[in-house]
Amino acid sequence: MKRLLCFLLCMLFLPVISSGEESIPADTLVIHFLDVGQGDAAIIQCGGQTLMIDGGDRDSNQFIYAYLKDLEIEYIDYIIATHPHDDHVKGLATALSLCNAGTVYSPVTEYDGDGFRDFIKKLTERNLHITTPHRGDVFNVGSATVIFLTEPQESWDMNDQSLMVKITFGNTSFIFTGDAAWEAEQDALGSGIDLHADVLKLGHHGSTTSSSQAFLDAVHPRYAIISVGVNNKYGHPADETLLKLSHMYVSVFRTDKHGTIVCTSSDGVNLSFVITKKNGKW
Numbered sequence: 001m002k003r004l005l006c007f008l009l010c011m012l013f014l015p016v017i018s019s020g021e022e023s024i025p026a027d028t029l030v031i032h033f034l035d036v037g038q039g040d041a042a043i044i045q046c047g048g049q050t051l052m053i054d055g056g057d058r059d060s061n062q063f064i065y066a067y068l069k070d071l072e073i074e075y076i077d078y079i080i081a082t083h084p085h086d087d088h089v090k091g092l093a094t095a096l097s098l099c100n101a102g103t104v105y106s107p108v109t110e111y112d113g114d115g116f117r118d119f120i121k122k123l124t125e126r127n128l129h130i131t132t133p134h135r136g137d138v139f140n141v142g143s144a145t146v147i148f149l150t151e152p153q154e155s156w157d158m159n160d161q162s163l164m165v166k167i168t169f170g171n172t173s174f175i176f177t178g179d180a181a182w183e184a185e186q187d188a189l190g191s192g193i194d195l196h197a198d199v200l201k202l203g204h205h206g207s208t209t210s211s212s213q214a215f216l217d218a219v220h221p222r223y224a225i226i227s228v229g230v231n232n233k234y235g236h237p238a239d240e241t242l243l244k245l246s247h248m249y250v251s252v253f254r255t256d257k258h259g260t261i262v263c264t265s266s267d268g269v270n271l272s273f274v275i276t277k278k279n280g281k282w
Ligand SMILES: [Zn+2]
Pocket: 039, 040, 085, 087, 088, 179, 204, 205
């Protein structure tokens, strides 16, 4: 945590969402949304276990390596490569050069791309294999529960095949979307799984191809995380997406403006956010 020389600490208290049927967890949940430029990477820690969702692009290799070192992580219990595009999977190869891992999820086992080839090479060196999950599959990270929300189809665009998950910790919840676009969002909407979440890691870096109004209405987040590079060539995030969030009074954190964002819940009710730079309006 040495690297997190934090300029701003904001304690944001959430109301209890359910009627208290769920017990207060003994663990603390910490989610690090890493500032990997134009890409996605998150590290989730709970009860001494670690989940890593995506690892960013090649440019973030040194950062990923140093961050894992600082957290003293030597073993990653679960890895989710949301999809095999370089801006999500390249840094996972870096993580595997430092850490061994347990279960590794990916929507595909083969893909023609440099980053995915590096990823597979590292998995092979570590004698690890890819598990292709199905909608409704569940695993635990400490006392947090992770469920897969979609059933990706081969006929879908690769972004849409992104593994979308919901993490529930006590009464708090978080949705990670990779680069899933409207087709995958529709699939999740039809799943029957409760999509409401306090925090939504926005799909595809805030592009117009994700975050359909119907999906946003179902999730109804209080906070949105946009993982995006400074002045990126794609124009992410889209003004249209930001406007939707504004109309819903969603608080937005952006890695291009706020750096690495660390969200913590120590009681399964309240959330706190720590950001590493403050050059954006917020
Ligand atoms: Zn991406």
